Structures are given as structure tokens and as C-alpha cells.
Amino acid sequence: MIEMNQPSLLEVSRLHAGYGQSRVLHGMNFRIGHGEFITLLGRNGMGKSTTVKCILGLLPAHTGTISLDGRDITRSPSHQIARAGVGLVPEGRQIFPNLSVEENLLATSRPPTRHTADGSFEPWTLERVYAMFPRLKERRGNPGTRLSGGEQQMLAIGRALMTNPRLLILDEATEGLAPLVRRDIWQALQQLKSTGLAILCIDKNLSSMLPLADRHYIVEKGRVAWEGSSHDYLQARDSLQAYLGV
Numbered sequence: 001m002i003e004m005n006q007p008s009l010l011e012v013s014r015l016h017a018g019y020g021q022s023r024v025l026h027g028m029n030f031r032i033g034h035g036e037f038i039t040l041l042g043r044n045g046m047g048k049s050t051t052v053k054c055i056l057g058l059l060p061a062h063t064g065t066i067s068l069d070g071r072d073i074t075r076s077p078s079h080q081i082a083r084a085g086v087g088l089v090p091e092g093r094q095i096f097p098n099l100s101v102e103e104n105l106l107a108t109s110r111p112p113t114r115h116t117a118d119g120s121f122e123p124w125t126l127e128r129v130y131a132m133f134p135r136l137k138e139r140r141g142n143p144g145t146r147l148s149g150g151e152q153q154m155l156a157i158g159r160a161l162m163t164n165p166r167l168l169i170l171d172e173a174t175e176g177l178a179p180l181v182r183r184d185i186w187q188a189l190q191q192l193k194s195t196g197l198a199i200l201c202i203d204k205n206l207s208s209m210l211p212l213a214d215r216h217y218i219v220e221k222g223r224v225a226w227e228g229s230s231h232d233y234l235q236a237r238d239s240l241q242a243y244l245g246v
Helices: 048-055 078-083 101-107 126-132 134-138 149-161 179-194 230-244
Strands: 008-019 022-033 037-041 063-068 086-089 167-171 198-202 215-220 223-228
Touching: 008 048, 008 198, 022 037, 022 048, 022 063, 022 198, 022 223, 037 048, 048 167, 048 198, 078 086, 086 149, 101 126, 101 149, 126 134, 126 149, 134 149, 149 167, 149 179, 179 198, 215 230, 223 230
Parallel strands: 037 198, 037 215, 086 167, 167 198
Antiparallel strands: 008 022, 008 063, 215 223
């Protein structure tokens, strides 16, 4: 977890946004430090996915700011934000169905946006993605339509990694997957965290995120209603159930 006085990788400040005349976000505030695993929690319709769309430049903010590594990206187009190092694993996976596994991975391949003098940053390549997800290597010639749901999710993660992001955003990372496949996905995310990759995760499987997350933000009606560590959450769990719908 980062110290409060250290610079954030991503900072969302007083963000207001919505669709047409319908306002969804009413002053969203949260931050992600370099290498942190952060979650957005809350019931459906509270503004989590809308926040992600704003971060990615897919939905314009009405007011407020979004900064990436100190640079204001609030009004930047989505392709510039992606090039700046924000990778997305979208809800529903959205792989290219008529492309093979390998073609899906190569379609998003991009050189890394960060380098370290000591060479400690290892770029994502086909070989590295295949090492993390051996099933993708086994099926590298198969079209997306011939993959299982779990394999499609692995492909969606691998495709995002091939952009060499500094921040990986996962929207409903394990929705609709079998328990054993979910376990594999969480193990992969643990590996990704260990590499120093910053991760923003939206998912309903809170029990799987508790060991991984540095900090949680609970979203209620378009703003953060609570924030804290996994330890903080467990201490306050009974009082937070109404926000989570469980």
C-alpha cells in the first residue's frame, strides 16, 4: 500500500458524469498508487462501470478531474489514454470472435510505456502471456468462438496485458465463470500484482479480493461511501452490508 504523501498513479477527483440528463456520478473521489490492487464495490447501478468509462475516455465527465501519473487525462480521447498505459478487461470479455487466439493477442500488442534503468520491468509478449495462461497457447490457432467462457476471460486479460499497461482495469473479472476457472483467474491476478502492476478490479467475489486488495472503495449513488483496507472492511463488515446488497 502506498503512503498518503506519495504520488498516485491514478487520481479521480470530484468527478460528476452521466448519460444525457441522467446524472450517475456525484463527486467520485479515489486514488490508485503504483503497484496497488484497488477494488470498487457496491450494488449494481451505483456508478462503478460509469466511473471506468470516464477513466477510459469513453464517457465525458461533466466536472471533476482524472489524472494519470500527474497528467490530466479528463478530456483525452480513449486511444490516447490506452497509449498512456491504461488497459481494460471489459465486462462480457468482448474478444474478437473471428480472430484466432494469437491474432486477438497481437491485435492489441503495443510497446511498453514504462522502462526502468535496472531493467526490472519485463514487457508483456506472446511468450509471457502463454506462460501465464498455458491453455491459450494450446488453443492459439482457435477462433474466439471456439473458446470456453473461462478461456475467453483468460484471452481478454492476455489481450489487455499485450498493451503493456501501467494500470489494468477489470470490470466483472469473474462473472459467470465456474468456481475452478475463477480460482485460476484470481491466481493470475495475484501473479500480476506481484509484478508491480497496478490493478483496479470490479467484481462481486469479495472473499477472493480481500487477500489481494490494498484498499477498497464502496460506491453508493455515484460517490464513495466508504474506503479502507481489507482489515478495515472485516472490522466494519456488519455495518457495510447494506451498501453491498448481501
